Amino acid sequence: MMKMLIGGAWTDASSGRTMGVVNPATWAEIGSVPLGGPEDAGAAVEAAEGALAGWSEVPALERGRVLARTAALVREEVGRLAALLVAEQGKPLREATDEVRGFAHILEYYAGLSSSLHGETMATKAYGRIVIEKRPLGVCVGIVPWNMPVIIAGWKIGPALLAGNTMVLKPASTTPLTTLEIGELFVRAGLPPGVLNIVTGPGESLGEALVTHPAVRKVSFTGEVGTGRHVAEAAAPTMKHLTLELGGSDPAIVCDDADLEEAAAGVVRGRFYNCGQVCTAVKRVYVFSSVADRFRALVKEKTERIVVGDGMGAGVGMGPLNNAAGYERMQQIADDLSGEARFLTGGAATGTKGWFFTPTVVTDLPAGALPLREEVFGPILPVIEVHDLDEAIEGANSTNYGLGASIWTKSLERAERGCRDLEAGIVWVNQHLKIPPEAPFGGTKGSGIGRENGPRSLDRYTEERSILIRL
Known part of the structure; x- marks a missing residue:
């Protein structure tokens, strides 16, 4: 002891x-x-x-x-x-x-x-x-x-x-x-x-x-x-x-001019790092409709490559949830979404010993679905289509959280707009999640x-x- x-x-x-x-x-x-x-x-x-x-x-x-x-x-x-x-x-x-x-x-x-x-x-x-x-x-x-x-x-x-x-x-x-x-x-x-x-x-x-x-x-x-x-x-x-x-319930906005490969990799890494149990994890993605199919395909592909297992195992990319309450919460959220959203991948426990849950990506969520309102502290990623930046920012700011947010674009004008209008204590451009000790950390x-x-x-x-x- x-x-x-x-x-x-x-x-x-x-x-x-x-x-x-x-x-x-x-x-x-x-x-x-x-x-x-x-x-x-x-x-x-x-x-x-x-x-x-x-x-x-x-x-x-x-x-x-x-x-x-x-x-x-x-x-x-x-x-x-x-x-x-x-x-x-x-x-x-x-x-x-x-x-x-x-x-x-x-x-x-x-x-x-x-x-x-x-x-x-x-x-x-x-x-x-x-x-x-x-x-x-x-x-x-x-x-x-x-x-x-x-x-x-x-x-x-x-x-x-x-x-x-x-x-x-x-x-x-x-x-x-x-x-x-x-x-x-x-x-x-x-x-x-x-x-x-x-x-x-x-x-x-x-x-x-x-x-x-x-x-x-x-x-x-x-x-x-x-x-x-x-x-x-x-x-x-x-x-x-x-x-x-x-x-937080950190949003990521993926614009139609973004490097989709880079954005998909960043979103997957930003959502499933530490089994999604990070306050600044990507918890919602708003992607422009014109590139949504390609982006969803990339996210699905990269998510399904993640190896789930004991953290000491070779090649493991995601471990278990830390506790039984979190595990049961993910199961309940997935069950509730099963009748109202489309699962691209995942959505269930792995069936092995330990609090393991598969990396999950969902789309076509109805307005007001829980992952769009509350913080989901685990490996479930909702992807929402939007028509333009106005709609994306409106959705991103629609919760009572304001910790972090990211915008993925090659446009300086769009990047500046995101930094100005996103209601968050931390805003990333073409990156998400990590923060060095030199940068103040906190939310609004x-x-x-x-x-x-x-x-x-x-x-x-x-x-x-x-x-x-x-x-």
Whole structure:
């Protein structure tokens, strides 16, 4: 059994209870972690409070060096960490390896920003010297989802710690193992006890206690919309800073002048990466009618080439869904669509052990069909014909989500129109899905508030204080 990291010590839950972690490809239990609750949340926050004064006084350059040393250790352990991530999350080894390396890259990126943490000074005749300080917020909480547990942990840990805050991190109950292993690497890199605490347990007890704790100054939550709304409500009485990334129903628009081969490849990759369990995955495609037949044929062909299986298998391009709830949800959606849409390929479970579902492409959906209204967090791709860009943009903007969107075209005018009119926090042109740590990440409308990544993410982990000096 792995243990929680609280105050630099590895500990069991106060209740003494544990919860198992299951491999989604085999249904075998691969480990267990403490079943933490409110008392453990309190202990972790207390440890973070105790470490705050010392860590915030460490020069930013040295804080950056700790992140860089941790990144180096992660790179040394990529193979072991990636295999563990496959076992608990289900994604193919190649994707898991990219994610672990991406975590190291994020820490390296923030380490490189360590010299940019400074305030401003200005002189005025009327008021004297004005000094604007940037101070850490204090104890921060990061709540991480199961779909991209390592990379999203990096988005939260990197800027929080570099800015001088301490953090309590809660990984998802189905994917805590790799995060705990990375916690050990932070300890080995010389991170002082209590600066990063990792606690495990269910959101309704452990997560709730963290979000409502009066000593917590910021909550960064990534997850589904309903839970995000609850987090906002629970954090409001103590006026906590919030970053909420709440998923999306990302549209892709394929124009009649697009490179259809490239667009089809990008859409298939953008939909079925991580078994479609990505908030910025392509979740709806609007294609011009004049090229729709050719585009659908290319998408079908490329989708049917995807090898589905255990993520550790050679040549596997898509693993299982991470959990039973997601698996049952995909079956229900496919069943509901079977009487009202046309399936180009897929649409069923594979019939093997594990939460495997075939990559699915559907077309001729009726207006108001669920995949056109809600986020489908799995390998089902709807393709919708439109007459022109006006109709495509209208359809793309028709949901309450606004995380990402893409437009595929060779026309600069159309690309500019898409970037201007698509309601999304991220817009790609002739690409989709990936985002580097340099680019701010977040959505609009129901997809959340705030941004992660980018140099200005440090502003979201600091508070400005104005000092006026007149001698």
